Amino acid sequence: MADASNPATGTNLGRVLIYAALALTCLYYLLPLYVMVVTSLKSLDEIRTGNLVAPPQNLTFDPWIKAWSSACTGVNCGGMRGYFMNSVMFTIPAVMLSTLIGAANGYVMTMWRSRFSDILFAALMMGCFIPFQVVLLPMARTLGVLGIANSVLGLVFVHTVYGLAFTTLFFRNYYITIPDELVKAAKIDGAGFFLIFRRIILPLSIPIIVVSVIWQFTQVWNDFLFGVVFSSGESQPITVALNNLVNTSTGVKEYNVNMAAAIIAALPTLFVYVVAGKHFVRGLTAGAVKG
């Protein structure tokens, strides 16, 4: 009996340690978020006098309202609202376009291979390692030539192009696990390039589409550098606006408004993770599609 119970206690102890470690890690990551939330719900007076981690005594939503609709970023005092919409306006098309084109790229590179597939793939992979800073000048010139500099359309273009390397990598590596006999069978059934993509390949791609969308959404929404360089004034994304808000030097620092604005800026990515995070992990580890 003693023999039997020892391993059991061992597992239990191990479990306790694991959960303790997990809880600590959670706490470590959630504490800043907690501080942000409570600070955004306090009045400035309470922030000045009270404890950083203490819950708000007099709950107020004024900082949120101000952050959303009337906070000043530089000379402009319309709150985050407009910039939030800007971000939505270029993030959604950029995510959709880069995912779709990435899927098409991956499809061509795996299912319709030519001599150039591998060279092209290697070249695209370089794209994953090119730092943002390197593409700034050529991109500015390109946007100028295309006549879409300083516009939401320009940002859509920049993010789509920059994201392609990653989305292509995702889809290519996923499609390589799909047996090519599937495509051969479809060819013999009489299906052509687009039909096979639409009817056979895309329906199998849900897990990797989720991965690509989450990745691209996070990248594009959180981007600061492209936003600050390729847009100005009214067309700036929320990340840039948040920076401007926090750095506006007139008057007292409104920590509560800043926190509320920061949470507003982070909310969409949080939302995407909560909704699709489960699929994200599943998609990253998804393997061959067994027929």
Place this chain on the structure above:
Amino acid sequence: MSALSIREVRKAHQGTPILKGINLEIEDGEFLCLVGPSGCGKSTLLSMIAGLDTIDSGEVSIGGRVVNHLSPKDRDIAMVFQSYALYPNMSVRENVSFGLEIRKVPQAERQAIVQRVAQTLQMEHLLDRKPSQLSGGQRQRVAMGRAIARDPALFLFDEPLSNLDAKLRVEMRTEIKLLHKRMGTTIVYVTHDQIEAMTLSDRIAVMRAGEVQQFASPQEIYDNPVNLFVAGFMGSPSMNFIRAKVETQGAGFGLRLDTHGASHLMPAQGIDAALRSRVGQEVIFGVRPEQITHRPDGAGADQLHTLRLPVELVEPTGPDTLLLVPINGQEVTCRVHPTHACAAGEHLDLTFDLSKAVYFDAKTEQRLL
């Protein structure tokens, strides 16, 4: 008009020749098996017939029409793959009707065809399942259904049974044969299982390293292999190849066979011309295990030759017992009825039926005739 004709088809990958001039021709309704060891180019040849890969030179015609430059969908073929390649996101019904839908077959007709195919293959109860909810044998069935639904001029099968377990494989083999009998379509069937090839086909093409070694009926290939490779590939247990020296024996020739302590001269008939120039040299004497057996009652005597041989090992298989005897330093397999088998270590009278014995050149391994 032949159903399929392949003339001088060649293919190379990055300079390495894969197919080195293939010539095959089969008639309407024939069942052709392509057999050969792994990597000999069977799948490659099938892909060229299907149009999934281009040929470097030569000509493929299906039903008298040269199809070299036609895409797979215009060749009037259907194919069953080793991995079945069912569309995972579609139900069985959709899998079967996908090809029909693309070919713009009207909805009502499509349904009728699916129903008929499902009946033929006894899979009506599976129609609404996804491929992931099917067993290996059921997937196999659906893959065949998808091919049948299109009613093509030519069926191509690439090792369709190799993913099934042994018992199911035999069942499906019978089913395919019945199906072929019932529908009478022309079939090209790739396998590296020689029993499958023997049982199913009207004609077999034995391939090695991108070349067809022999193209003939199963019995012809079994009885009259053109070279050592074909003789060794077809048949299980495999044919015995005994290296033996040629000697003169009266007016004819014989082969010197030595076992422990005893030496025999085995007459070799019907190939005098080939042996005359080889006296004193070695040739390879090919004899199948079932041609070395206990003495049959009252059989024609002049083709039979009995030797008393020491038995080294006894392997009962059920219907027959295999005995291993040493001849010229090699293990030779004999096949006797279990009631005639003896224990290992004993001597047994074993009769060689020389009417079906074959002889090969020791160097070129070609058949001596």
